[in-house]
Amino acid sequence: MTAPVEPAPLLELAPVIRGAGVSIVAPASFARQDRIDGGLEQLRARGFVPRIEEHSLARGPLFFAGTPELRLADLHAAFANPQSGMAMSLRGGYGSNYLLNGLDLDLVRKHPKPFFAYSDLTGLQLYLLDRLGLPAFHGPMLAADFYLEDGVHLPSFQAALSGQPYSVGAAEGLRTLKPGTKAGPVEGTLYGGCLSILVSLLGTPYEPATEGKLLFLEDTGAKPYQIDRMLWQLRQAGKFEGVGGIVFGEMLDCASPGTPPELLEQAILNVFSDFDGPIAIGLRSGHVSRQNVTLTFGVAASLRTGEETQLDLLQPAVKQ
16 A cells, blocks of 8 residues: 555635636547537636637547647646636546646646546546645536536535635435434545546555545446445555545446446445444535536535535635
8 A cells, every 4th residue: 555645735725706717628538529619608608718728629649638748738837827717627538647647746836726627637636635735626627517507516616716615415415325423523624536536546656645534435337336346445445544424426327227226325335334434425526417516625524414414615725
């Protein structure tokens, strides 16, 4: 197991207000042009000024949006661009892992700003959080969510950018799967992302520092036995040590044909049969059916389970 890295203190970010520029990057795969156009239109309608970085419309080689060198150059340019208040990924897909060993951490440290992404970008976001203290904005992407009429959960998106504490609960799909053994909410640093990406980073220099956190896990299109296998692997790697509570996402399309719909939840409960903390599920953040909720990793949060299941993000990630 890779030795844990002491988490860096959070960097202070400026609030992102109406009229701010948004640098659009494609660190992984390319997207359909109609979805790009729709996302740009929606961002402009909400008062932002999106700018697509130089190589971010590249298609190929293979399933990538350009070579690793070009994708990395665009990501660096997005952070360095003084006209942009935040960066946003075009979509996920696959390929941002090739950028990890070339990241210019000093450049990002000198020009910190919110970076909205999820899915394949989980590795990049958590690496920047762990090494630099850059809060990770696990939220909507241009050609994955913004192009849809109902693709973005605006209250959490706006609260995260303005530095306001906020809460999500039943209206955002969250419900209790298993209450904790102790009464009352549990608090901790919110952390996590796409489950399959977290597992893929084990044994690498970019291994996620999940230990002791309030953990959020989500994925899409994985069968219950595959979810079980990934959770087993994280557990064997010690990644649930000291975790105070766990929140699962909507887990979109994580079912096996011909099996009971509750099989996924049964598998999760089986893996965590001796886990003392609370477990909630259903929060629409990441791969979701609608209204993608923004979660900010690296901030203090509180999870309450029971009749009123609620996740409170207690600490602003940007200056108010």
